Amino acid sequence: MIDLIAGIFVLSGATFCLIAAIGMVRFPDLYVRMHAATKAGTLGVGLALMAVVVFGAVSGDLGTVLRALAALLFVLLTAPIGAHLLARAAYATGVEMWHKSEVDDLRGKYDFSRDVLIGDGGATDEASEDRS
């Protein structure tokens, strides 16, 4: 019975990882690809780790359960940060967005001479007018 439950977790996790991989190939630009990598990828890894948690819990191995839960926590914490860094670096170095993209609120908001990203705030208004 436990083999079956853990097996379902592992299989569905692997399926999501496969979908994430297909998405990396099929999606049109880097930014959309990050969606596939972070969401489907994270859930895939999470489900595989849940299988470890189920196995450890049934065999009474608390150490394994805690380590799997810690791994899960770290994946959930680091995946968004990695995606943020990659997307930011790509945008900063001028990677083009897909031609069917609708809006781009980030256009002209980076000011690398001062190492500043402009928001909607008052003090930086002048700078955004300068650039546009």
Place this chain on the structure above:
Amino acid sequence: MKAFALNIVVALVWASTIGPFTPGNVLAGFLIGYFVLWLLRKQLKTRYTSRAFQMLKLILLFLYELWLSAFRVAIDVLSPRMTFRPGIVGLPLASDDDVQITVLANLITLTPGTLSMDVSTDKSVLYVHAMRADDPEGLKQSIKSGFEAQIKEALD
């Protein structure tokens, strides 16, 4: 934070006095400690119990949204035509607290159709890449009333 430490102490004391020091007994001690702290919330002047509850609600909402987002992305990956119209949307932030912005940005990345890209230097705008950006205002509203409100309740 003090109340949380107290809760942990109660859990450990309970587990070591009542019976074998097992995870189950620690958990039982934690729940009892939580209940006692809830009874004494007025005397101790702590908002710990309600905030812990909000935190739990936030975690459950997050897991549900992560589950949902993976399915949405899977549908987009496997559908033969790319019907989505992506874009980058600037989301005005209500709070300038680093922890709250970090939590919000992380949650946004792992929820359906959105991925946080950068925060403006003055912490007023969070730039989000959205899978479907045909309705930027609706997107902003749904994040504002959903996650941002919940995070404020749990962490503010």
